[in-house]
Amino acid sequence: MLFSDRIRTFILFFCVPALFAVTYGLHQWFEYRIDNQRTQTQALENQRIVNHFEADSRRLLLLAQLYATNVDDAQRQPLWQVPLVQRDVQVFHLQDNTLTPLGSDGPIDASLQQAILKLHSLGQYGFGASLLNQLPLAIGYQRLDDGHYIVVVRQLSALYFNSLRQGELTDSIALEAANSAQLLGSAEQQISHVAVTSVSGFPLMLAIQHQPDRYAAMAWHNTAMVLGLCIGGLLILWLGYLWLRRYLLAPFASLMQQIQTIDPTSAQMTSLHVGPQELHALSDSINSLLTGFSHHRARARITLAAIAEAVIVTDRQSVVTYMNPQAEKLLQIVLSPERKTTIGNLLNIDNSLDAELQQFMASASQSIEHRKMRLQLKHTCVLDRALTNLRDPQGNVIGSVMVLRDITAEEKLKLELRRRANNDATTGLLNRHAFESQLPSYINHARSIAVCYLDLEQFKLINDNCGHVAGDRMLALVAKAMTSVIGKHGLLARLGGDEFGLVLRDFSAVAVARLLKKVSQQVAMQAVHHEGVHYRVGVSIGVAFYHGHQPETHELLKDADIACIAAKRKGSNKIHFYDQHDQQLSYERNAPKWAHRITQAIETRELMLYFQPIRSLNGVSKRQRLEILLRIKGEQGRVLPPAQFIAAAERFKLMPDVDKEVIRKAFEWLSQHREVIGTISLSINLSANSLGADGMMEYIADQQLMFDVPSSCICFEITETSAIQNRQKAMQMLDQLRKLGFSLALDDFGSGFASYGYLRELPVDYVKIDGCFVRQIATNARDFAIVKSIHDVCCTMGVETVAEFVESSEIIDRLNEIGINYAQGYAIGRPKPLEQYQHGLRVVGAQVSQLHGQAVNE
Incomplete structure (x- = not known):
């Protein structure tokens, strides 16, 4: 519905009915007010007439009372001169139903006499109206002492009733009986019946008829006025509608037409224009919205056009x-x-x-x-x-x-990155990450699994001599050769450097060995030419074969890697199958676990120090020499020999930390047992990794200063192999230890590639002859000669000798025959915890004395 139609509907269905309702209400209100005014006026007029009528009747009583006083006729005669008496008033003396007029000798009207004689209930006095044969009368009476009555009667003529009217409100007044008055009142709507005092024995009323002309005229004027108000209201509504249509509806319709002509898709937005001031705010708001919409659409268009x-x-x-x-x-x-x-x-x-x-x-x-x-x-x-x-x-x-x-x-880039993430750029094979990711699904539900670890030999020579470009060419050739043999029968990957991984499933052990043999042959045939030289490589292969049982994925390559280490020890181009019963391989396999355990033991200071006595055979030494040995607790608290964890510590470069902890604990023990400092010498081993290690020399000096341990009771042992491999660093460190006053010993002499030239250069105080020459010295002349030659050279150089692995009295006798200075082995004393040193020394001394006595007797 249009706005103008809504206004018309509002005027027609709301304002006009409201106007008629108000007009009708005013009309009813005026009618009510007129009726109320008429009723009140009539009631007041009726009350005035009745009061006047009653007052006139009371005057008749007063007149009767006046006549009833004891005065003679001569005194009453002047009363007749009163104007009241002269106006239709008659006075009678009533005695025994005999009525005698007073003040006049005229005859008594029969009807009047009959009315007086019919007065009922005459009391002491009274007054009121009486109606006899339609003759209205007003009567007042007074009783005398002798039982006679004075009766004053007045005939109520039309003239009297006219005298009761005032103004134009009352038309006529009449005295009527009550029943007749009711009947007349029901017929005449303008007649009021008012009761008056009656002495007739039945009730009487005044019938007062009012003039209706004035009230009818007021009602007609009321209707005309209401009609005029209604017509005037309609005219005002019409004028108001015309004004609204001109100054509101027409401008609003124009505004709506302008709004309807707006095209939201148009590039140009038109502004709205309206005449009346009242619509300016609306048009301004709409124009602002249109402007904002236009700007927003422009920004949206520019934004959508600008994004990629x-x-x-x-x-x-x-x-x-x-x-x-x-x-x-x-x-x-x-x-x-x-x-x-x-x-x-x-x-x-x-x-x-x-x-x-x-x-x-x-x-x-x-x-x-x-x-x-x-x-x-x-x-x-x-x-x-x-x-x-x-x-x-x-x-x-x-x-x-x-x-x-x-x-x-x-x-495309993701595919390339995924290919690069999963494939080795040099060989095109899977890399280690992709290999380990695909391995679980590849071996799923396999009856047998062969995990192979392939390590190229002599590859470092190509990188060093020919450069990494030639090395990459060799890796590509090797990968191609392996792929040509394996085909799609296995999962092949480059694990890193010159190491490859291969997994074969559902192959027998024999078939795996044959296939790997072909791989080894093909790899050996590959050659890289550089500056006229042909370079070739070999391959060592370790195999972990599983039938039925499948260990954890991360354990597969570990077993194969350990087997590959064993294959390298066997020689070039060898294949080795992992055997879980091989103790050496078991040590290699458990090396990471032991490396973790060693690190934990160092942090919590749980490393255990043992000692093994070193016996002076010539009795020259005044100090008891002890070699400090290292132990660690394994599972269930079992103390393990060093063979199970020293190799792991060396493999994972933990030996410098281990040596530092041994030095600290040994120095600490000496500081706690200062009573033995002058009679004891502790031999502490330094590993090859500790020789020349950064901070090692400073650590030894700090620990000596902290625990206040004299240098004379400490001897550091270095192995022959470590001294030769780290010759320059070893020489520097040994010189520094010499300057601090520590003794030095060369351990395991003769088992490596040592020469007497190196021995001449090393500033050692003791040479410990390796046990491989000492074990058979009592029965093997060559071992005896070797030990004797080493001792002779050391004596010439001023170096004392120590024989290791002395396990019998016969060996002790042969060492005494040579002149060896010290002996160490189970025949001298077994390793014991360092905390038991005092008790263990007495036991060792008794055993050595007993063995030495037996040797002398023999």
């Missing part, structure tokens, strides 16, 4: 309504307003896209749906499709917005 993604907007039926320039460029389509097409037809895709879009809009999803889609244009494009619902202000879905982003280059 293609934006497509559809309506509820999947019909495309907008495409930004990037979408037109991507799809090579220019969308015209006349062209109505669905997005499926626009992208040359079957109706599944339209159905999918309809389903998404039907779901009213609040989230953004991302999917990848392929689109065939000049070339196949991979697009990232972001789909979201378009909603109106009420939240209803009115369309959708699809954002397309060309991710073809990104997908």
Whole structure:
């Protein structure tokens, strides 16, 4: 409904009925007021007439009382001169139903006499009206002492009743009996019946008839006035409507026409213009909204045109309504307003896209749906499709917005990165990460598994001599050769450097050995030519074979790696199968666990120090020499020999930390047993990794200063092999230890590649002859000669000798025969905890004395 129609409806159905209702209410109010005024006026007039009538009747009583006083006739005669008596008033003396007039001798009217004689209930005195044969009378009487009555009678003529009227309100007055008055009152609406005092024995009333002309005229004037008000109100409403139509409806209609002519899709927004001042605020607000909408649309158009993604907007039926320039460029389509097409037809895709879009809009999803889609244009494009619902202000879905982003280059890059992440760039094989990731699924449900660890030999020579480019060529040749033999029968990967991994499933051990033999042969045939030299490599292969039982994935390569280490020890181009019963391999396998346990023991200071006595055979030494040995607790508190954890510590470069902890604990023990400092010498081993290690020399000096331990009771032992491998660092450190006053010993002499030339250069005080020459010295002349030659050279150089692995008295006798200075072994004393030194020394001394006595007796 239009605004003007609403105003007309308001005037017609609200204002006009309201006007009539108010007019009718005023009319009823005026009628009520007129009736009320008439009733009040009539009541007042009636009361005045009755009061006047009663007053006149009371005067008759007063006159009767006056006549009843004891005066003679001569005295009453002047009373007749009173004007009241002269006006239709008669005085009678009533005695025994005899009526005698007083003051006149005229005859008594028979009707009057009959009326007087019929007075009822004569009391002492009284007054009132009487009606006899339609003759109205007013009577007053007084009783005399002798029982006679004085009766005053007045005939009520029409003239008297006219005298009771005042103004124009009363038309006529009459005295009537009560029953007759009721009947008349029911017929005459303008007659009022008012009771008066009666002496007739029945009630009497005054019938007062009012004149209705004045009230009728007032009612007619009331109706005319109300009608005039109604007509005037209608005229005012009509004038108000004309004013509203001219100054409100017409401008508002013009404003609505201007609003209807606004085109939201137009590039130029027109402003609204209205005449009345009252609509300026509305038009200004609408103009502001239009301006804001225009700016917002311009910003949206610029934004959509500026972003790199293609934006497509559809309506509820999947019909495309907008495409930004990037979408037109991507799809090579220019969308015209006349062209109505669905997005499926626009992208040359079957109706599944339209159905999918309809389903998404039907779901009213609040989230953004991302999917990848392929689109065939000049070339196949991979697009990232972001789909979201378009909603109106009420939240209803009115369309959708699809954002397309060309991710073809990104997908190619991801594929390349994935290939690079999973494949080795040099060989094209799987890398370690991809190999370990695919391994669980590859060996799933396999009956047997062979995990192989292949390590190239002499590869470092190619890198050092020919450069890494030649090394990469060799790796590529080796990978190609392995692939040619293995084919698709296994999972092959480059694990890093010159190491490869191979997994074969459902092969027998014999078939695995044959296949690996072919791999080894093919690898050996590969050659890299550099500056006229042919370089070749070999391969050591370790195999962990499992049949039925499958260990954890991370344990597979560990066993194969340990087997490969064993294969390297066997020689070049060897294949070794892992055997869990091989103790040496078991040590290698448990090395990481022991390395962790050693680190934990160092942190918690749980390393245990043992000692083994070193006996002076010639009795020259005044100090008891003890070699400090290291032990550690394994599972269930069992003390383990060093063979199980020293190799792990050396493999994982933990020996400097271990040596520092041994030095600290040994110095601490000496500081706590200062009573033995002058009679004891502790031999502490320094590993090859500790020789020349950064901070080691400073640590020894700090510990000596902290615990205040004299240098004379400490001897550091270094192995022959470590001294030769780290000759320069060893020489520097040994010189520094010499300057601090520590003794030095060369351990395991003769078991390596030592020469007397090195011995001449090393500043050692003791040479410990390796036990491999001492064990058979009592029965083997060659070992005896070797030990004797070492002792002779050491004596010439001023170095004392110590024989290791002394396990019998016969060996002691042969050592005494040579002149060896010290002996160490089970025949001298077994290793014991350092805390038991005092008790253990007495036991050792008794055993040595007993053995020495037996040797002398023999």
